[in-house]
Amino acid sequence: MDSFLTLLHSFSSSLSDSELSSLKFLCRGKIGKRKLESVQSGTELFIILLEQQLITSDKVSFLEELLESIKREDLIAQLKRFVEEGEVNAPDDQPDVHEKRLLEVAIEVICENVGRDWKMLVRKLGVTEVKMDRIIAANPLNLREQLFQSLREWQKAKGKDAKVADLIAALRGCKMNLVADRVEQTLLPLNAGTR
Incomplete structure (x- = not known):
């Protein structure tokens, strides 16, 4: 299983509804309005960001900015740990x-x-x-x-x-x-x- 997807999935399940709304708002300049309106979960939002190559396992700065904007220091720490340690051993x-x-x-x-x-x-x-x-x-x-x-x-x-x-x-x-x-x-x- 892809460790980056696992990380994103855990992020998704820890987001509140208001945090998800904030993330959707912050992505307005990057993702079309119609696509954003259909997003019901963090997972769906991350899928769009992955598809548009806005985030990848070795390109996480946009994701980090998003997490900083909603003040989720805990998730930022997990993300930094993932980057430092690289992929989980196969x-x-x-x-x-x-x-x-x-x-x-x-x-x-x-x-x-x-x-x-x-x-x-x-x-x-x-x-x-x-x-x-x-x-x-x-x-x-x-x-x-x-x-x-x-x-x-x-x-x-x-x-x-x-x-x-x-x-x-x-x-x-x-x-x-x-x-x-x-x-x-x-x-x-x-x-x-x-x-």
């Missing part, structure tokens, strides 16, 4: 099921055992300061959740190239050898089952 860009399970377990062990030095680990994995700051702002008082979301961010960015070995190497690179050992010990029985 299914063929995901690690295989076994590797995914190992990653889930490894991330759980890391979250349980890495404390205040989590940023050093996440930097080693290549997560940007901007993304870390956004995660911290979203989870201001929850250290474990900050680490968990940062590791998820790394996993999403790497797609099928996300490997437990990278996590262990990063832990060792940060001198977090006890945590690396714990991850390896926890994964031993899981790996043994696949041989």
